[in-house]
Amino acid sequence: MPYQLVYLPKSGNKNYWTIDHSFTHKMKNHCFWDDSAQLIADLPTLKAQYPTIFNNRRDDRFYLYDEDDKPVANVMEMMIAPTADTFQTTGQPSVIPIIAHGSKEYYAIRADIDKQQYYYDSSKGKNGSFVTPGAGEIRFWKRQELDKAIATAQNLCRNKNFLKKLPGLTPKNLIVVNIRTNESVWSAQSMEAEDANQTSPTDELLARVKAQLGEHFDWSDRGEILNDQGEQLKMPTVDLEHYSAPQVFAALCYVIEALNQRATVNSLLDVYDQFILQDYLHTVELTDAHQLDSAAFIESLQKMRQERRKVKDLSVLLNAIGDNIDQTTILKQLLGHQSLHNQYHYRNHQLGDQLLKMIDSPDVEGEED
16 A cells, blocks of 8 residues: 655644645645565655755654545554554554654653653643553654753642642653653652752742743744634724725715815905905995995895805814825825835735746637637
8 A cells, every 4th residue: 555754743734845845835746665674764864864844843743645635554563563554554643652753853751650651741731641552642852952851840740739630640750751762750759859959949930931932933833723712802883985095085086176275265365355345344334324225235235244154164174184184295196105006016025926826827819829
């Protein structure tokens, strides 16, 4: 049966090893082995030949898939399996059943209780839990992350609620082991010796920060997105039928065009106040009351004042708006806003060339071959 090498990160996106010596998500150019044992034997050679590709990939996330794209077994599991026949195809890749010797140095936190070995699984519960091999996903630390593994073990030793999760678990049961050599590199006894040296609160706090932020800055294992603290999203409501961009734009154009009439409107108001109104006042002043057609005069004065009111109201609005907005700045900003253009220009020329090559050109009707 042909086999293929698949890397499965936490995101679940399958990465297939190809005949071009790279990983791909696409369903073509996959590399197949006729024998699973040969695939396992070739993997260290591939990792040595392509260190950049394999550098940030965890050994425990490599799987064997068959030619029908179904998972067969975990690679680390097969490294210690007696024969490949012990594995059966399942719907999901199997978890690591025991600690295997990977090609890199890895560390894990172990608890030995009544001749049974438990390993720390950080994915279960708030602070994680201890599981037997094959019952969970064991947390591994790389060689350069040993200080984070030790800091995590120290925190577990001080967490009374965590210790109660597993019967018989005490701080003295906890050790950090090198899974390649099975040697203990830290134990609770060493922590007690450190405590005897009066470790400062700052050192303890720094160890906790290293444990947390060290994982945060490790881009090879970014963790998962959780939905246990999110609040219900309250979407703001806008009446886009009543308040639409075209309507606002039309209103803006109308206001700016009206502002262009500001000087004329103010001049017209001056004419009413300095000339027309004065003519009416002088007529009243210089004419005998019995000579004046009162009804016609009042009707004419009322009409003049009503026309003046229209001019004055418009003058007040235009002056208030014109004194508080810079229409030139507004127009220049709108003119230069890229999102208001119908055509987008790539900001990076080299990247633009690459992206344009990914866009299929439409077929031209009637084009000759």
